[in-house]
Amino acid sequence: MLCFFCLVSDERAVIVATDGDIGTFGTVHYFFNEEPDQFSLDTRTGWVGLRAGLDYELMRRFTVTVLARDGGGEETTGRLRVNVLDVNDNTPLFQKEAYLGMLRENEQGPQYVARVRVS
Numbered sequence: 001m002l003c004f005f006c007l008v009s010d011e012r013a014v015i016v017a018t019d020g021d022i023g024t025f026g027t028v029h030y031f032f033n034e035e036p037d038q039f040s041l042d043t044r045t046g047w048v049g050l051r052a053g054l055d056y057e058l059m060r061r062f063t064v065t066v067l068a069r070d071g072g073g074e075e076t077t078g079r080l081r082v083n084v085l086d087v088n089d090n091t092p093l094f095q096k097e098a099y100l101g102m103l104r105e106n107e108q109g110p111q112y113v114a115r116v117r118v119s
């Protein structure tokens with residue numbers, strides 16, 4: 001019988017399936033049910049690695065289904081959920097390339113000249 005559990009560190013996750021059999025029948029290999037674009041899976045160790053860049057603003061959570069198969073062809077599936085943490089990866093942008101302000105000479109301050117805005 002196969003049983004799943006998963007250890008998650010800050011940067012990597014490992015899928016571990018235990019199997020009570022010995023020899024080939026107890027040797028487990030790991031596969032994705034559906035190959036995701038973002039993650040890779042080490043067939044022998046169960047380490048899940050990042051393959052492509054993640055963007056919190058695009059996708060905040062991934063769920064992938066992992067299959068564990070022993071040497072005798074017995075299978076079980078488990079799920080890995082990955083939460084993406086937000087970091088500051090966007091610089092502020094001015095809405096216009098240039099702003100124009102005009103003031104009459106001899107104007108006394110304080111005066112509003114122009115409003116600059118960033119999105």
Ligand SMILES: [Ca+2]
Nearest residue numbers: 021025026070
């Ligand atoms: Ca087995």
Ligand SMILES: [Ca+2]
Nearest residue numbers: 056087088089
């Ligand atoms: Ca961000």
